[in-house]
Amino acid sequence: MNIHINQQPFSMPDAATVIDALAAFGAKPPFAVALNGQFVARAEHASKALNAGDKLDIVSPVAGG
Amino acid sequence: MTSTITTADTLTLYGTSFPSRVLLGTSRYPSLQSLSDSIDAARPGMVTVALRRQSNTGEAGFFDVLKRHGVALLPNTAGCQTVDEVLTTAHMARELFDTPWLKLELIGDDYTLQPDPIGLVEAAEKLIREGFKVLPYCTEDLVIGRRLLDVGCEALMPWGAPIGTGKGVTNPYGLRTLRERLPDVPLIVDAGLGVPSHACQVMEWGFDGVLLNTAVSQATFPPQMARAFALGVEAGRMAYLAGPMAERDSAQASTPVVGMPFWHQDGSAA
Numbered sequence: 001m002n003i004h005i006n007q008q009p010f011s012m013p014d015a016a017t018v019i020d021a022l023a024a025f026g027a028k029p030p031f032a033v034a035l036n037g038q039f040v041a042r043a044e045h046a047s048k049a050l051n052a053g054d055k056l057d058i059v060s061p062v063a064g065g
Numbered sequence: 066m067t068s069t070i071t072t073a074d075t076l077t078l079y080g081t082s083f084p085s086r087v088l089l090g091t092s093r094y095p096s097l098q099s100l101s102d103s104i105d106a107a108r109p110g111m112v113t114v115a116l117r118r119q120s121n122t123g124e125a126g127f128f129d130v131l132k133r134h135g136v137a138l139l140p141n142t143a144g145c146q147t148v149d150e151v152l153t154t155a156h157m158a159r160e161l162f163d164t165p166w167l168k169l170e171l172i173g174d175d176y177t178l179q180p181d182p183i184g185l186v187e188a189a190e191k192l193i194r195e196g197f198k199v200l201p202y203c204t205e206d207l208v209i210g211r212r213l214l215d216v217g218c219e220a221l222m223p224w225g226a227p228i229g230t231g232k233g234v235t236n237p238y239g240l241r242t243l244r245e246r247l248p249d250v251p252l253i254v255d256a257g258l259g260v261p262s263h264a265c266q267v268m269e270w271g272f273d274g275v276l277l278n279t280a281v282s283q284a285t286f287p288p289q290m291a292r293a294f295a296l297g298v299e300a301g302r303m304a305y306l307a308g309p310m311a312e313r314d315s316a317q318a319s320t321p322v323v324g325m326p327f328w329h330q331d332g333s334a335a
Binding site: 065 | 090091092093094100113114115116117118119120127128131140141143149150152153156157158160161162228278279
């Protein structure tokens with residue numbers, strides 16, 4: 001199935017979860033995750049199943065005012 | 066009897082005391098070293114941070130610098146334009162930074178970056194219910210301020226002027242009215258201050274702190290400006306506690322006139 005991770009297209013196995021997508025992207029800690037605009041807690045990364053067309057956001061700390 | 070002011074005057078938010086009344090933004094410094102030196106110079110009670118999509122061109126080392134300073138972090142929801150965006154960003158920030166503190170930003174207008182007052186109350190209510198310690202970036206509108214307090218906010222962060230303008234307080238009457246009508250609520254002036262005298266002024270008016278970013282990071286020498294702001298805030302706070310004199314319209318000699326040796330002697334012959 002095809003999904004988007006940080007606006008980039010990725011092809012994932014049908015049974016993939018968020019943790020598989022993080023590995024495919026090469027996410028570097030520290031990060032937090034939202035799937036289709038909804039927060040996914042760290043404890044749920046391994047169990048949260050992905051679906052075709054999903055949009056995953058992986059965010060990291062940046063400077064802010 | 067002593068006439069000195071107690072030194073135990075600290076900024077207290079949600080029952081937590083902070084060592085400084087300056088909150089410092091971390092954005093737009095010329096370098097990480099400049100940011101680090103500015104934190105050393107201002108010794109802020111908290112520094113603001115944000116979240117953005119991870120990329121290979123990210124700000125390497127930024128978070129490490131903040132961790133080395135050990136200063137309390139205040140994640141923001143900058144750029145959010147809906148309540149749902151705020152909630153998702155807040156949850157990601159809480160997990161990533163391991164803190165319940167949140168600078169709630171919900172922008173209602175792209176040009177002025179004015180907060181959306183309606184969505185702000187809704188977002189604050191939901192966040193408070195979920196255990197966040199919310200510091201809402203708001204305008205000087207008294208009624209919106211009250212609504213934010215009604216839903217559980219224990220402090221407000223009214224703007225002085227639009228973000229990044231450096232204009233100083235554009236509506237002194239409105240801001241001072243907010244202070245007068247909410248005398249027991251911690252009020253931190255956030256955004257729009259440009260020079261230390263702006264910060265000193267709001268502290269003289271009785272505000273509890275200031276949040277700065279652009280005024281420091283875009284100065285020619287940010288660490289020096291950070292220190293200048295810290296001194297301005299300290300001076301303003303001390304002046305507020307000292308109780309400024311009442312302003313008057315007519316002159317009043319400060320030197321005693323009784324006993325003046327040549328008092329109008331020549332004038333009597335005129």
